Amino acid sequence: MLLRDGAGRHGSWREAGSPGRGGLLVSRAAETPEPHHSLTTEEALAVTVDLDLTKAQYSNMRLTAEEHGCKLYPAYKRVAKAKAECLLPASAFTVLPDQAQVDLQPLLDKTTTRLLQLQKPVLDSLPGRLPIQLVLHWVGEVIWRNPTPSSTRFCRPIRLQLATETKAVSQKELQRVGAEISALQPLSTPTAVVRYELAMTMVDGKMVNVATGTASSQRCSMCGLTLRKFNDLTAVAAQPVTNQQYGLSTLHCWLRSFDCLLHLSYRLPLQEDSKERRQQRKAEVQEAFRTRMGLRVDEPRAGGSGNSNDGNTARRAFRSPAEFAACTGVDQELIDRVGTVLQAVSCLHRLDIDALSAYCRRTAELYVERYSHHPMSTTLHKLLSHSAAVVESCHLPIGMMSEEAAEATHKRVRQYRLRHTRKDSRIHTISDLLGYLLVASDPLLSSLVCSASRRLYANRHGQQGPIYHGQLQPQTWLCWQSRGFTRHGGG
Numbered sequence: 001m002l003l004r005d006g007a008g009r010h011g012s013w014r015e016a017g018s019p020g021r022g023g024l025l026v027s028r029a030a031e032t033p034e035p036h037h038s039l040t041t042e043e044a045l046a047v048t049v050d051l052d053l054t055k056a057q058y059s060n061m062r063l064t065a066e067e068h069g070c071k072l073y074p075a076y077k078r079v080a081k082a083k084a085e086c087l088l089p090a091s092a093f094t095v096l097p098d099q100a101q102v103d104l105q106p107l108l109d110k111t112t113t114r115l116l117q118l119q120k121p122v123l124d125s126l127p128g129r130l131p132i133q134l135v136l137h138w139v140g141e142v143i144w145r146n147p148t149p150s151s152t153r154f155c156r157p158i159r160l161q162l163a164t165e166t167k168a169v170s171q172k173e174l175q176r177v178g179a180e181i182s183a184l185q186p187l188s189t190p191t192a193v194v195r196y197e198l199a200m201t202m203v204d205g206k207m208v209n210v211a212t213g214t215a216s217s218q219r220c221s222m223c224g225l226t227l228r229k230f231n232d233l234t235a236v237a238a239q240p241v242t243n244q245q246y247g248l249s250t251l252h253c254w255l256r257s258f259d260c261l262l263h264l265s266y267r268l269p270l271q272e273d274s275k276e277r278r279q280q281r282k283a284e285v286q287e288a289f290r291t292r293m294g295l296r297v298d299e300p301r302a303g304g305s306g307n308s309n310d311g312n313t314a315r316r317a318f319r320s321p322a323e324f325a326a327c328t329g330v331d332q333e334l335i336d337r338v339g340t341v342l343q344a345v346s347c348l349h350r351l352d353i354d355a356l357s358a359y360c361r362r363t364a365e366l367y368v369e370r371y372s373h374h375p376m377s378t379t380l381h382k383l384l385s386h387s388a389a390v391v392e393s394c395h396l397p398i399g400m401m402s403e404e405a406a407e408a409t410h411k412r413v414r415q416y417r418l419r420h421t422r423k424d425s426r427i428h429t430i431s432d433l434l435g436y437l438l439v440a441s442d443p444l445l446s447s448l449v450c451s452a453s454r455r456l457y458a459n460r461h462g463q464q465g466p467i468y469h470g471q472l473q474p475q476t477w478l479c480w481q482s483r484g485f486t487r488h489g490g491g
Helices: 021-029 041-050 055-067 076-085 104-118 120-125 131-138 167-182 205-212 233-238 250-267 275-292 311-319 321-328 332-345 353-370 378-393 404-419 426-440 443-461
Strands: 002-005 012-015 093-096 099-102 159-161
Touching: 041 076, 041 426, 041 443, 055 076, 093 426, 099 104, 099 426, 104 120, 104 167, 104 443, 159 167, 159 426, 167 205, 233 353, 233 378, 250 275, 250 311, 250 321, 250 332, 250 378, 250 404, 275 321, 311 321, 311 332, 321 332, 332 353, 332 378, 353 378, 404 426
Parallel strands: none
Antiparallel strands: 002 012, 093 099, 099 159
């Protein structure tokens, strides 16, 4: 066995049993280890939230690192102080045994302050200007953009309530939030004046029907037509379109469009509509999906929590139009076109309104030509008939106005309640839960996590995405897609 004595290529080699080997090992053991740069408290807190660590787990991880000479993690007391900076003052909270809420004005002010803190190096580098010059200089450019608009990282909580979702409860909540929005005041800081503009798009079809006064789920909340008129494209084109401000609920569009084509397949080969034949055909379609695509479709879940159809199942099905058509017998071109529209409205870029309108109109005509006996579902009707009007009314790309983050938060709520709340009283449980949701959705911490994820992706794939921490991204609001829609061109 040989041991190198000295650094570089000019070092000499010694035999393992040579007299000088012991002295060499002692000298190497006495060498000072390379210093480790400690994480900041914000970075340590971001790691704690991202890995969903408890206090005990973080302390054990820090102790293990220090035992190996790595002082990377700061003390938990310092991390707790950084965690307290993510919270709002106690006066902003209202906590009862069955509900907890935070006032909208302090929540928006805190969120904006943290975003300005994130961009502090950029704002400090700007030369002194008059306010009007600063506004004119930066008009039309984006100071900060949410890098993951469909993620729970930036989904800020407003209220938690233990109640059944009834029409009366929904109406009361709409009135409360509307009153708070109308009373919002701008935030003035030494570096910026921020005005708020909110859009209620993180809602599902049930909430939209309550907000618009639509009594039936089989009536369109935008044009007022019922299920029997959806295939009459002339009548649809003649109806005025309203209530575009509520968006399309793109996650539910994937799911309900998949359900519509799936239920259409149950009736396709039947000459006479009977329940027994439909059940037999349903079993055949389910078996085809299971064997050809590995998907469980339209099957009840254990515990009575709906069926197996969800957004991921719908995306996987539309990703393979040929297999989808083989399993259901539905026209492959129709499946491909509906999937293209779904990808377009999920895109994070601005869309060409004329191209979208023409593509949707042709898709609706194809549906009526092939399956005029089966009316479209309400969601598919909105997607093909009104998506262009909704996209045109949105200030941001339609893919950024999705309700997917709110739906994904339901899983986070159960997880955070189990691991990060006190269980001695309902008030403590719900207040701790709301507080941890505020910490987990803090924009400064979430930006640190997203920046680290982008660097990791760049190291693995040789690509560098935009880093939002400490850098100004001069991106304009509009990014027109003049080439129309392609299946792989969406964001």
